[in-house]
Amino acid sequence: MINEEIFHSVRLDEEKCKGCTHCIRHCPTEAIRVKQGKARIDEERCIDCGECIRICPNHAKYAQADSLEVIKNFSCAIALPAPAFYAQFKVGISLGKMLQGLLHLGFQEVFEVARGAEILAEEINRYLKKRWIATPVISSACPAVVRLIEVRFPSLIENLLPLDSPLGVAAKLARMQAMEKGYRPEEIGVFFITPCPAKVTESRQSGDGLGSIDGAISVANIYSRLVNIVGELEEPPSLSLASFRGIGWARSGGEQDSLEEGEYMAVDGIHQVISVLEKIEMGELRNVVYCEAQACVGGCIGGVLAVQNPFIAKVGINHLLKRYTEFRPIKEEEMEEWRRKGVFERKEIYQAKEVLKLDKDFKRALEKYQMIEKLLERLPGLDCGACGSPTCRALAEDIVREKAEEVDCPFMLQEQLRALVREVHALASKVPQTMAKKEE
Amino acid sequence: MEEDKVLVEIEREIVGGDFQSAGDVSGELKKVLQQVGFPPSFNRRVVIAAYEAEMNVVIHAYRGIFATEIYEDRVHIEVDDQGPGIPDLELAFQEGYSTAPPHIREMGFGAGYGLSNMKKCSDHLEIDTRIGEGTKVVMDFFLNPEK
Structure with missing residues (x-):
């Protein structure tokens, strides 16, 4: 008898996955992220609905059943x-x-x-x-x-x-x-x-x-x-x-x-x-x-x-x-x-899965929520999925959960690069004081 | 006793008659409560009351402001609308009493449980209503109501 702690029937065929972002935006529990070019399913959030199997243009998601x-x-x-x-x-x-x-x-x-x-x-x-x-x-x-x-x-x-x-x-x-x-x-x-x-x-x-x-x-x-x-x-x-x-x-x-x-x-x-x-x-x-x-x-x-x-x-x-x-x-x-004989009895009692909670500790969770709100002011709000998370809000959540970084967002990356370039530019125009000429 | 500090604030505008967005604010509030980790039973009663208050603005008023303050151990909601006001408050608290016009009842809204529901779900409810001006609903929900 196979009885794994968290078994999921919905699986990913790594070979076929092209790392596109169709599935992440379609998942009803935001259980999928694209990391290193491949979709990753969060086992705790996945409800096995099969939406990702339907939507995947490369047929990279499949349901594992028995032969x-x-x-x-x-x-x-x-x-x-x-x-x-x-x-x-x-x-x-x-x-x-x-x-x-x-x-x-x-x-x-x-x-x-x-x-x-x-x-x-x-x-x-x-x-x-x-x-x-x-x-x-x-x-x-x-x-x-x-x-x-x-x-x-x-x-x-x-x-x-x-x-x-x-x-x-x-x-x-x-x-x-x-x-x-x-x-x-x-x-x-x-x-x-x-x-x-x-x-x-x-x-x-x-x-x-x-x-x-x-x-x-x-x-x-x-x-x-x-x-x-x-x-x-x-x-x-x-x-x-x-x-x-x-x-x-x-x-x-x-x-x-x-x-x-x-x-x-x-x-x-x-x-x-x-x-x-x-x-x-x-x-x-x-x-x-x-x-x-x-x-x-x-x-x-x-x-x-x-x-x-x-x-x-x-x-x-x-x-x-x-x-x-x-x-x-x-x-x-x-x-x-x-x-x-218990024919109608459920073996498993329903259990709230607290995966939406930002933190086990109430205060930490609140702090994280405030961080998310702050981050959202800076993220572009396009929900493009290029970062690998389904929406800007989901990315902000991933960042505070320490599962992603700000620069995973291409817009944030570009912004930081631009700031860096400006700084480099400013530094490049500076010369040591001993060699500096008096401005005309 | 720690200081009573607002931890999250949400303020949204509600437009009277906008049934398509009806429930959005309460939905947003629910998500925050879930993420922060308030217990499901607490969230349920906050959301039911919030939704009733939000719907009251959509059904009866011209516009309103929905403001929530979330504290460590309580949630405070104020819904302030510009609208007709409630002519007989006592009557409005009776289950099944509604002043919603028939075309709105046909949509399944305005069943007349709004105020009594809000009273049931909240730990403290205050209603200030002025005929021809509007209604302000203030509700509080305590994580440990007996305290």
Whole structure:
């Protein structure tokens, strides 16, 4: 089990990086700097949203996912396809065939994350009925949004849904099911078919309990192996359990469609998410009970590890929603048992990441803030990125954090050079007093 | 006891009816509080109250000045506007009471929680309002309110 302290799925290919500044200005948490001609990702700030992967013209950013080889280490490898996986294939291909395709690739079992989402939705309904919850409750399904809140909106942590993600729920149920079939815990490997890098990170941090996820394989990887054969596959009976309720979670708006009536909202695309979170933080939207927020445009179908354009993928999802209308009811006894076993519990409690603080010491932080304001008066305010920081303000912050120097700014460098030249010039015109001639 | 010194000052102008920039000043204040390292729960109540005060100017007044002083253990906010003033202050404090015209309510603003929210979130609130002249809101937030 890989469980690194700070693991990030978003990586840089040094060879391909040309040191341009597209990514630094696009990063929602200002986590990237260009140093010595290469982009550097600040691990503490990165939320794995994948924006830099999208924007990089040289394809130097990539998401590290697992290869399909890893499933061979387990005699019971279970595939957990994300709902967005279904949206990749041509309209008309049944869910049964897609899931059969996963078995064809070497998995022994499948468990749909869409089914996990349906079950989770029941628990969300129950949670939303509680009194004294901070509204709007913000969905915890998108790990990039959860990280964003921990990094940039710590005061909204109390609004985050304190339940596990559909992936976490599905992983636990899949493992329980396999154990009921007689597999020993060490024989079971749970693998997520992921549309996004943030979910790879979530998988890595799943620990080694019931909800452990042993690997995350990209949707793109699986798609490329199945695209040409999936249509020909035999369709086994009753392989697919999920209905429109869970499948809809593939796209923005799907969560609220699976819940009981209520005042809900959905926002997608990281920059729109930020602007909505700003409003929530300022006390607006209190009448909204549940806010579904996804980092990618369109929701999970817009993930960078998916193949299909998200708007085209939505067409596919809409077809499936109409086709799979039969929801398999969930018994309250089952829910009770799952609750008891901790199926809905999050392993990691949300934690404010204090990366925005200028200093641990309050007074030092204030001094640094004042230094930033002073520096800003002298910096050009062009936000050109030539210094390697995303904005002039970010450079000023980097300077007071001792991660950059004033002369990293080409304008400041030129100014200092000019001052130096003036001084040299003035010195050059001076002669020793013994040799000086009386001025005419 | 150390001397009570202003550590950061922010002063911004707010233009009545400028809904596009509405919230910018409160957003800026939030960033400062975060960077300096005030606790998230404290920042939240300052920002909610600041935003209400800022919005009141945008919705009701012609223009206003938003001034913040940040101290080691408190935040002081003054929002001074030129506007119509509040005709019945007591009524304005009631939740759900609003004098915002319908076209502004349609935009989702002016729900009538402004003053009561400001009162809830701040530790000290003073309102000086003059009909036909304007309103001045003064708020204080203490890091340790019980002191």
